[in-house]
Amino acid sequence: MTPVSRTEVTIGIDIGTTAVKAVAADADGRVVGRTRIVHRLHVPAPDRLEHDADQAWRRGPLAALERLACPEALAVAVTAMVPSLAAVDSAGQPITPGLLYGDGRGRVPAAPDQPLPPMGEAAEFVRWTARQAPGAAGYWPAPAVANYALAGEAVIDHATAYTSAPLFDGSGWNDKACADYGVTVDRLPRVEMIGAVAGQVRDSDTMLAVGTVDALCERVVAGADHDGDVLVLCGTTLVVWTTIPDARHVPGLWTIPHTAPGKSQIGGASNAGGLFLTWADRLLGPGDPTTLDPQRVPVWSPYVRGERVPYHDPDRRAVLDGLDLTHGPASVRRAAYEASGFVVRQLIERSGVPVSRIVAAGGGTRIPLWMQAIADATGRAVEVSAVAEGAALGAAFLARMAAGLESSPIDAARWARTERVVEPDPAWARVMEERYRRFLELGEQPSRVSAVPR
Template sequence: MTPVSGEEVTIGIDIGTTAVKAVAADADGRVVARTRIPHQLRVPAPDRLEHDADEAWRRGPLAALNQLARPDALAVAVSAMVPSLTAVDADGRPISPGLLYGDGRGRVPGTPADGPFPVGEAAEFLRWTAAHAPDAAGYWPAPAVANYALAGQAVVDFPTAFTAAPLFDATGWNAEVCGQYGATAGQLPRVEAPGTAAGQVGDAVVAVGAIDALCEQLVSGADNAGDVLVLCGTTLIVWVTVPEAQQVPGLWTIPTATGMSQIGGASNAGGLFLGWVDRVLAPGNADAVDPRRVPVWSPYLRGERTPFHDPDRRGMLDGLELGHDAAALRRAAFEASGFVVRQLIELSGAGVTRIVAAGGGTRVLPWMQAIADATGRPVQVSGVAEGAALGAAFLARMAVGKESAITDAARWATVERVVEPRAAWVEPVGERYRRFLELASLR
């Protein structure tokens, strides 16, 4: 796209589980250019989940920036999933696998994953990586690799660093703890606040970004009490906004930039599960199914995060009959994801006013319909599927003085469409939801 004179364009780059997504946005949050660079998600063993870190974290962001072709951009910022870790050489090039959230090499023996992020997972990543690449120049998560590739600066944001506890504490990288896991504090990246300038790529400032889910939240508009934000990516994430922090067993509670809190968490019943279903089933129209003839999936192919925190939980398919076809099984898979959304909402105990769906999965219409049917509520679908990249683009504006408050990102929120629950599906879906809960209790 040819640059328009007078546009204050910034770029957001999101390193996702299956692709790098990037957008260029103007001052009003309108996307004026976008690109997607796919990369391989490697599962070398049932308990492994990794990237070729050079492909996904270094070359992917560089290729995305090049394909956007916006030399007029004022600034660029990177968001990424957490936790992640790789070893790098003196030139910042990854030399070990890029370990991702949920990989068994991050499991802490005998410790339940009951915090907002599995406490100690990043530290165990460091233990494994340092042992397998002891001569590495550094041990960096995905955004540090990308920021170094762009600007020669190995830097991450404070939220990303905090997910690396106990390696990181309120004062910085804890040298003693890092040593216990095989590294020095100096081998870990610099930490700065989101939206601050970190370096330069061409004529553009490289800004410090943030965790992908945080960037999605910034531009979702789901900031009021009772708002439910459903992030439909490789991981399914559900956040219910509540006025005050509260603790519910199995759920996570985090503060928001507006002074409220969110309760909910991440589930493996998102794109990771649905993508597997898509690969193993024949084509079928999930919307052309008899509402009363759908089986029930328990969607935990890689264990489950919230609310069970059980890496050994596995999937099952219940109630199969000869009349079921690929379309019925696909619909069941989308319903299972919707059932997880409903389950997390109900466990939160919070009053719900509306549901906002964001992320790349919002372009999968049967998924959105299943969430509406499963929850019995309208689903407002975000106008920009690349929400994490868009949120990063807003943080890039902060680094060049175009924005002063992170909460102002809410003005970039747009709704593309509203998906209504269907009356004919309410009763049979409700019956299947009860069976879904029964299956979950069998573990």
């Protein structure tokens, strides 16, 4: 391999739900350094999801940058999940729990006939946090905490800010809306365009670039840009986006702009991702997958903490259907991964879009059972991205924009690479049809959360 000039390298740091991932990449998107800093995910109650924000959002990115040991990198950009929020003191150190997507403290009541849940989860996070820490110096999401730790700049991008609507109105923080939620504009982070120069990393010559939401960073380096391309992001959250030529409305699904000009994406985020699958793995003992009979697998309705797209129902709970004495750990584990694959198929079918290809990205691509279950459930080959840390890689590309080496996120498509292609197994795909129908039936007859003492 040709030696890499350190002056060509940029860094992307991804604050994820269970770890901070960081990569250093050269001009061609080759990863020349990577690291992972694990942090705890706290679930103190069924409707709570939070981080120790100091550990995960401040110390984690600092440790990741130190471990990469790339002092001559031109620029670094941070990406993170949304929404998230913590109160910070005057030194930028979090003083409240870091609230995460789906936490009940961000719930906004929906009208009975409302097709999609109302926006405002991040704004409700602000309201709750301001009540807990009214004297805080700031109320910041994860990337602002990280950017301040790295460079003394509490800055976020427009996409992250938009998740705080109505506090952010597209042009800036809205004074009246902020007052309604108990905060003042000066205690919210600065908002800049993605890829802009935000500052300089402390004690270095490395620039701090403005990153963006993790799913957007994954998308720009995935190469799923043509009509009918389906991007499946296999992380703690399962995210499915299908590229379409024009925006369209489908009940239960989200439609958002694509980074490619004139195109949109339809789909959304599901809780049937790594959070569910890791939980299922922890429950089960070891099992021999080679002994599995394709026709002897139960059916999971996988919503252990409610569901986002397409049901938008935080009170929905999981069901394991058809379990009998012949099923062992391997069968139940296979059922869990099939459920995740069934969600992918369900969102694709609901979109009504003819599929041309499926691209899988994210840390879950390292799990062969997950990739095979998606292929078997959809009956389609799954092209697995070569870099599992796709969000961090996308952030590294945005850092190149700050360094003046790139002009548009669209050009990041040249960094897309396929590591392998997973074909559906005919012996499994055929018999899964009946289980998929049962999966859909369970979705129409959801189990509900039991009353939880407060």
